[in-house]
Amino acid sequence: MHTAISIFILPCNMLYLCCLDQMAEAVLIAVTKIGDILLEEATKGIIAKLSEKVTNLKELPVKVEEIKKQLTMMGNVIRQIGTVYLTDDVVKSWIGDVRRVAYHVEDVMDKYSYNLLQLQEEGFLKRFFIKGTHYVRVFSEITDEIVEVEKEIQLVIKMKEQWLQPSQLVANPLTEMERQRSQDSFPEFVKDGDLVGIEYNRIWLTSLLYSEEPEPENTVITVSGMGGLGKSTLVSNVYEREKINFPAHAWIVVSQVYTVDALLRKLLWKIGYTEQPLSAGIDKMDVHDLKKEIQQRLQNRKYLIVLDDVWEQDVYFQIHDALQDLPGSRIIITTRKDHVAGISSPNRHLELEPLSKSDAFDLFCRRAFYNRKGHMCSKDLEMIATSIVDRCHGLPLAIVTIGGMLSSRQRLDIWTQKYNQLRSELSNNDHVRAILNLSYHDLPDDLKNCFLYCSLFPEDYHMSRESLVRLWVAEGFVVRKEKNTPEMVAEGNLMELIHRNMLEVVENDELGRVSTCKMHDIVRELAISVAKEERFASADDYATMILVQQDKDVRRLSLCGWKDDTAVKVKLPHLRTVLSLGATSPCRGMLSSILSESNYLAVLELQDSEITEVPTSIGSMFNLRYIGLRRTKVRSLPDSIENLSNLHTLDIKQTQIEKLPRGVVKIKKLRHLLADRYADEKQAEFRYFIGVQAPKELSNLEELQTLETVESNPDLAEQLKKLMQLRSVWIDNISADDCANLFATLSTMPLLSSLLLSAKDAKEALCFEALKPNSTYLHRLITRGQWAKGTLNCPIFLKHGINLKYLAISWCHLGEDPLGMMAPHMPNLTYLRLNNMHSAKTLVLSKDSFPNLKTLVLKHMHDVSELKIVDGALPCIDGLYIVSLSKLNKVPQGIESLGSLKKLWLLGLHKDFRTQWGTEGMHPKMVHVPELRV
Numbered sequence: 012m013h014t015a016i017s018i019f020i021l022p023c024n025m026l027y028l029c030c031l032d033q034m035a036e037a038v039l040i041a042v043t044k045i046g047d048i049l050l051e052e053a054t055k056g057i058i059a060k061l062s063e064k065v066t067n068l069k070e071l072p073v074k075v076e077e078i079k080k081q082l083t084m085m086g087n088v089i090r091q092i093g094t095v096y097l098t099d100d101v102v103k104s105w106i107g108d109v110r111r112v113a114y115h116v117e118d119v120m121d122k123y124s125y126n127l128l129q130l131q132e133e134g135f136l137k138r139f140f141i142k143g144t145h146y147v148r149v150f151s152e153i154t155d156e157i158v159e160v161e162k163e164i165q166l167v168i169k170m171k172e173q174w175l176q177p178s179q180l181v182a183n184p185l186t187e188m189e190r191q192r193s194q195d196s197f198p199e200f201v202k203d204g205d206l207v208g209i210e211y212n213r214i215w216l217t218s219l220l221y222s223e224e225p226e227p228e229n230t231v232i233t234v235s236g237m238g239g240l241g242k243s244t245l246v247s248n249v250y251e252r253e254k255i256n257f258p259a260h261a262w263i264v265v266s267q268v269y270t271v272d273a274l275l276r277k278l279l280w281k282i283g284y285t286e287q288p289l290s291a292g293i294d295k296m297d298v299h300d301l302k303k304e305i306q307q308r309l310q311n312r313k314y315l316i317v318l319d320d321v322w323e324q325d326v327y328f329q330i331h332d333a334l335q336d337l338p339g340s341r342i343i344i345t346t347r348k349d350h351v352a353g354i355s356s357p358n359r360h361l362e363l364e365p366l367s368k369s370d371a372f373d374l375f376c377r378r379a380f381y382n383r384k385g386h387m388c389s390k391d392l393e394m395i396a397t398s399i400v401d402r403c404h405g406l407p408l409a410i411v412t413i414g415g416m417l418s419s420r421q422r423l424d425i426w427t428q429k430y431n432q433l434r435s436e437l438s439n440n441d442h443v444r445a446i447l448n449l450s451y452h453d454l455p456d457d458l459k460n461c462f463l464y465c466s467l468f469p470e471d472y473h474m475s476r477e478s479l480v481r482l483w484v485a486e487g488f489v490v491r492k493e494k495n496t497p498e499m500v501a502e503g504n505l506m507e508l509i510h511r512n513m514l515e516v517v518e519n520d521e522l523g524r525v526s527t528c529k530m531h532d533i534v535r536e537l538a539i540s541v542a543k544e545e546r547f548a549s550a551d552d553y554a555t556m557i558l559v560q561q562d563k564d565v566r567r568l569s570l571c572g573w574k575d576d577t578a579v580k581v582k583l584p585h586l587r588t589v590l591s592l593g594a595t596s597p598c599r600g601m602l603s604s605i606l607s608e609s610n611y612l613a614v615l616e617l618q619d620s621e622i623t624e625v626p627t628s629i630g631s632m633f634n635l636r637y638i639g640l641r642r643t644k645v646r647s648l649p650d651s652i653e654n655l656s657n658l659h660t661l662d663i664k665q666t667q668i669e670k671l672p673r674g675v676v677k678i679k680k681l682r683h684l685l686a687d688r689y690a691d692e693k694q695a696e697f698r699y700f701i702g703v704q705a706p707k708e709l710s711n712l713e714e715l716q717t718l719e720t721v722e723s724n725p726d727l728a729e730q731l732k733k734l735m736q737l738r739s740v741w742i743d744n745i746s747a748d749d750c751a752n753l754f755a756t757l758s759t760m761p762l763l764s765s766l767l768l769s770a771k772d773a774k775e776a777l778c779f780e781a782l783k784p785n786s787t788y789l790h791r792l793i794t795r796g797q798w799a800k801g802t803l804n805c806p807i808f809l810k811h812g813i814n815l816k817y818l819a820i821s822w823c824h825l826g827e828d829p830l831g832m833m834a835p836h837m838p839n840l841t842y843l844r845l846n847n848m849h850s851a852k853t854l855v856l857s858k859d860s861f862p863n864l865k866t867l868v869l870k871h872m873h874d875v876s877e878l879k880i881v882d883g884a885l886p887c888i889d890g891l892y893i894v895s896l897s898k899l900n901k902v903p904q905g906i907e908s909l910g911s912l913k914k915l916w917l918l919g920l921h922k923d924f925r926t927q928w929g930t931e932g933m934h935p936k937m938v939h940v941p942e943l944r945v
Contacts, residue, residue, distance in 0.1 A: 057130050065150045067158075074157050078116060081164050085109050101174045108170065110546060111564065112163045114585060118611050119156045125633040126150065128656060207377065208370035209245060212361065216249050219359055220256075220315070220341050230336060231327070233344045235352035236363035237512035237531065238446045239408025242345040243319050245363070250317055250343070257315035257340075259283065259308070264319045267453055271329045275301035278316070278330070282308055302333035313339045321346045322453060327354055347450055349510035365405025365531075374407060375400045378414030379421075395426045402433050402532065408446060409437050409533045437533055447537045450513060460488045461504045462513055463547050465530050466538035467569040467590045473517050473527040478639075479505060481660045481683055485614050485637035486588065498682075498716070521817040521841040521865075522790060542567075548588070567614075587634075588614040606632060617643060618662075630654040640666055641685070653677045664719070665689050669703060676708040682736075684712070687720040687743070697773040697795070697822055702743035705730065720767065728752035735760060738788075741767035745796075747775055754781040764788040770796025773822050779805040791817040798823050803832050812836035824849035834860040844868040852876050852898075858883035865889040872896050876921075880905035888912055895919035902927055907936040914942040 062069035126149050219232050234242045247262070254260040261281035263274060276293055279301055296304065314337065318326060321344050334342065346352055352360050366374065375396065376386045388396050399417075403409040413433065417426055429436060437443050454462060461483050468474055480501040483489055489500040502524075508514045509525060513534065520526040530538070542548040548567035567588035586609035605612065606628045615629075616639035623644045629635070630651025637660045646667040652658075653674025660683040661675075667688055675681070691699040702720030709721075710733040718734070720741035721727070727742070727749070737760050745753065745768060757763065763786040770777050778799035783806045792807070792815055802808070803825075815837050820829070821844075828851040833843075841863050852874055858881045861867075865887055869875070876898040885891075888909050893899065893916065900921035915937065917924065928934075928945055937943055 057127060061146065061150055064147050065154060067154045068150055071154060071157060074161065075120075078157070078160060078164065081168070082113060082116065085112075085167070105167070105170055105174065108163075108167050112160065112167055114546075114564065114566065115156075115160055115163065118585065119153060119160065121611055121634045122149075122156075123153050125657065126153075207374040208366055209248065212245055212363075213249055216245070216343075216361065217253060220249070220253055221339075230340060231342045231344065231355040232359045232361075233346065233352040233355040234361045234363065235346050235349060235512070237406075237534070238347055238450050239406050239443070239533075240363040240365070241407045242363060246317055246319070246343055246345055250315065254315055257313050259312040259314035260316065261314075262317045262319065265322070265326050266320045267322050267449065269326065272296075272298050272301060274326070274330060275305065275333060278333075279305050279308070282312075282314070302330075305333040306335060309335055309337065311337070313337055315341050315343070317343045317345070319345050321351050322348060324351055324354060327351075347512050349512070366407060366410070367405070368400070371400050371403065371405050371407075371410055372397065375403075375410050375414045378411050379418045381418060389421065391423055392421065392426060395423060395430055399426070399430050399433060402430070403437075404532050406531060406533050408443055412437060412443050437536060443533070444537060444540075447534060450511060451537065451541065454508075454511070454513070457489065458504055458507060460486070460547075461501075462508055463538050463542045463545075464488070464567075465508075465514065466535050466542055467548055467567060467571075467588070468530070469571040469592060470532055470535065471529060472571075472592070473529055474514075475527050476502065476505060476520075476525050479528075482614060482616070482637060485659050487613075496716075582608045584608060585611060587611055588616075590614070590616045591620050592616065593619040602626065603628065610634070613637065615639065619643070625649055625652075627651050633657065636660070638662065642666070648672050648675075650674055656680065659683065661685070663703075665700075669701075671703055671706050673706055676706050676711040679711060680714055681712050682714050683717040684715060685717060685719050687741075698743070698769070698771075700743070702741065710734065716762075720769075723749050723753060723771075725749065728756040731756045732759075736762065738762050739765040741769075741793075743769045744771045745769060745775070745777060746771050747777065747799075750778045751781045754779065758783045759785060761786055762788060765791040767793040768795070770822075773797070778802070779807050782807045784811055787814055790814060793817075793819040794823065795821050796823065798825070803836075808833070808836055813839060815840055817842040819844040819846070820848065821846035822848070827851050828854050830854050830856055830860065838862055840864050842866045845870070845872060847871045849874055853879065855879045855881070856884035857881050860884040863887055866892075868892045868894070869896060870894045873898070875899055877901055878903040878906075880908065882908050885909055886911065890914040892916040893918075893920070897921060900924055900927060902931050902933055907933070910939065912937075912940050915940050916944045918944060 058068060058071060126146065130146065216232070216234070234246055236242055250260070250262060259282045261278050263277055263281070265274065275298060276296070279293060282305070293301075293304075314334070316334065321327070327342075327344065331342075334340070344351065344354060352362070365371075372388075373386075376388050379396070380386045380388060399413060400410060403413065413429070413436065416436065417429060420426075451459070451462065461479075464483065464486065465474060465479070480498050483501045483504065484497045489497045489504060491497050492500050495503075505514070505525060505528070509516055509528060514528045514530055516525050517527040517529055518525075539548075546564050546566060548569060549565050564585055565583055566585060568583070568586060568590070570589070570591040571593060583605070586605065589605060589609075589612065602617075602622065603626050606626055610632070611634045612632050613634050614637040615632075615635065616637065618639050618641045620643055622640070623646070625640070625645055625648055627649040628651075629638075629649060630653070632655065634657060635655050636657050638655075638658065639660070639662045641662050642665045644667060645663065648663070648668060648671065650672045652661075652672055655678055658678045658681055661678075661681060662683070662685040664685045664687055666686075668686065669688065671686065675684075686703040687700050688703075689699060690696065690701050693699075700720065702722045705721045705724060705727055707726075709727075709730040713733055714736055715734050716736050717739045718737060718741065719739060720743050722744040723742050723746065724744075725748075729752075731737070731740075731753075740757065740760075740763065742753070757766065758781065763784060766789060768777065774797065776797040776799045777794070779802050780799075789811065812833075813836070816839055818833075818837065818840055819842075825832075826849060829845060829848070831854075833840075834857065838861070840861055843861065843864060843866070845868065847870070850872055854869075854872075854875055854877070856879065860881075861884070864885055866889060867885070869878075870892070871894075873896075875896050878893070878899065878901075880903055882905060884905075888911055891906075891909065891912060891914070893903070895918070897919070898921055900923045902924075906915075917928070925945060933945075934943075
């Protein structure tokens with residue numbers, strides 16, 4: 012259940028938690044890259060041959076293995092340090108030195124692996140004979156750098172032994188406080204006058220305490236949401252009100268630091284173990300005895316137990332057998348993690364969301380104007396107060412904190428100043444940072460980099476799942492696990508961040524997967540702060556750029572929305588990522604500077620920027636794994652791109668590029684090729700987007716997973732036969748003569764999941780008889796153009812139709828009722844779009860039609876004058892978009908029966924439609940639809 016939340020006005024004394032785990036992540040990446048290289052059997056022979064020419068090269072694998080061991084040990088030490096609160100600058104300095112060593116190792120390993128790959132790919136003898144002197148020099152440099160790394164490691168070890176004493180590490184106040192909270196603490200009861208927006212939640216939660224559903228299924232209630240949403244406050248309010256009705260009651264704060272016996276001891280004490288002094292027995296009981304004692308004391312006593320701030324399911328499962336299934340008893344669990352919330356049944360789970368704008372403003376005023384009658388905001392401060400509240404994005408913790416800051420300084424100039432630096436104020440506030448840091452520090456090692464990386468995107472940016480996955484893979488944050496590809500592992504990482512409420516879902520796709528997500532502004536500011544502190548990344552403006560140039564160790568640079576036209580030359584030798592989304596300055600000089608100075612660049616994302624040309628020097632970027640030029644003004648790619656043997660992703664969608672360089676087929680590691688251009692941005696013409704010409708020898712790209720969009724030609728079917736890793740294929744300019752061979756080849760692809768097939772023009776009829784997919788993963792099908800007669804009886808619809816979830820058909824003249832014809836064969840569709848079609852005049856959605864459909868789009872269907880929706884059709888429909896049906900002059904029959912509808916568009920219809928809508932009094936009948944456009 013999702014609902015708005017309540018919140019309190021309550022001081023918090025949580026302290027700043029130093030962020031060191033990211034340091035361990037730098038070590039992890041370096042160690043992973045070393046491991047990958049050492050596993051390459053083919054490199055041993057090459058090293059043996061090269062060692063005849065290069066001094067000390069024979070010992071290189073042994074030296075690298077030793078470096079790996081040393082870095083692993085350092086990583087373990089840092090993780091241990093990361094559990095304490097650092098107060099010593101020497102320790103911080105030592106950690107910085109380890110970071111620099113780890114980064115240095117990563118750079119050397121990238122250079123090492125690239126040159127080994129070059130020798131391996133073209134044949135060692137041939138390559139060495141032609142460029143022997145070059146490789147002797149390169150590997151001599153590598154061996155020299157390894158010697159330097161060894162010296163750096165020895166110096167770091169010496170510093171630790173000399174300066175890093177156990178007495179310099181003090182216990183983390185936050186961790187100690189959490190231990191104390193788990194034993195003694197309970198949230199202060201909040202008065203009703205200090206609560207905002209709580210009533211619905213409180214009534215709902217209270218009703219669950221007394222519901223009469225069968226036991227024991229209704230025993231556990233869960234309340235979840237990100238840190239700072241007021242979960243504990245809501246539950247404590249209900250607990251304090253209702254505990255009098257439960258003979259046994261207890262509030263136990265669990266948090267990240269707990270032991271089972273300590274929890275059981277606390278529970279036993281709170282439910283009535285008071286007859287004897289503590290030392291007389293309870294402290295000597297083991298877990299078994301504690302559970303037995305609790306069971307005896309709960310006999311025939313209805314109980315209410317709150318487990319507050321639970322991070323793992325094990326907490327409940329380790330103690331639940333001590334709690335008898337007594338009628339009417341309840342356990343309430345608060346948590347930040349979705350998998351913990353899954354302990355309860357879905358109808359007994361409350362997922363808190365940010366406050367509405369009105370409640371957020373009310374809460375702010377109660378805190379900022381607490382000493383005024385009615386907590387009324389001054390007129391002169393109302394506008395700036397609204398802006399401040401908007402920037403908190405409904406997070407109660409942030410609203411309460413900033414309201415408290417401003418309560419004693421009620422002047423417009425001060426409030427404006429605080430507004431301009433609001434996020435830094437909040438991210439540096441001790442108790443805000445402490446609460447959010449708990450979530451960050453609980454992340455597994457492989458998720459911390461993924462989380463911090465999201466802070467590189469602009470504020471409120473909707474990050475696509477596919478882009479994040481490709482970027483994380485390019486950065487080396489994820490590796491293949493067993494049979495899963497790195498992309499699959501990265502998708503798992505994304506879902507884990509969402510389940511932990513570190514990222515928010517914006518939209519899901521037809522499979523229920525996350526399509527886009529975003530990062531809450533306050534969480535983003537925390538991530539930015541940690542990223543800068545750990546030299547992980549820097550962001551955003553000209554001033555930052557000047558500072559960045561003084562820090563040669565910066566690894567990632569975000570210039571999203573940078574509008575400064577000043578020519579900036581940067582010298583960042585260790586730079587690995589440039590993210591510049593929507594930069595309006597030409598940035599040509601900066602780009603050339605980066606490409607000439609940043610040899611280890613792995614990601615170049617320039618989407619929506621004003622770049623018009625890609626420098627030839629890009630071909631020298633041996634480490635480049637991701638190029639993003641989507642929606643830029645680039646017209647061609649330099650031939651030197653063929654040298655990018657490590658490139659995974661090339662995204663040139665919606666550019667002006669018509670043809671790929673011939674040498675692109677030499678990039679054998681290429682996994683995602685996204686390329687098309689808009690011929691008509693208004694999308695009125697049939698071929699409003701056009702694919703690129705398929706390069707000869709496309710079949711060389713055997714690791715290709717994504718191919719969007721390529722023009723069809725007589726040889727394409729043969730080229731595709733070797734590309735059996737393809738998941739998504741978009742093909743444009745298909746002629747009727749291409750269909751048989753092309754569709755037969757596509758049918759053999761075992762992993763195919765998404766397919767777009769577009770004819771060469773609006774009159775070309777495509778025959779789908781040969782499309783008999785072996786892949787049961789094929790769930791998305793988009794067709795553009797005429798169909799040959801009888802296409803709906805082809806296997807793709809009759810046999811495979813049950814697997815389809817997303818179907819979009821346009822420019823197809825069926826002459827019949829497509830809804831009636833498709834419904835029996837495609838029961839699992841969640842998305843259906845029919846566009847620019849001739850069909851029957853009356854469309855009928857019969858009973859039980861499309862039981863899983865969530866989105867239906869009917870657009871430019873020129874013949875349709877009537878739509879009938881029989882009761883029982885579209886039971887799950889979420890969005891219905893009926894647009895530009897010029898002959899539809901009647902209100903769709905039965906439309907008011909669609910109870911699940913959230914969005915309804917009825918636009919561009921017959922001129923009499925709106926009159927008919929009003930005559931039939933439809934607005935009152937559709938009040939259940941939040942978004943209605945007529």
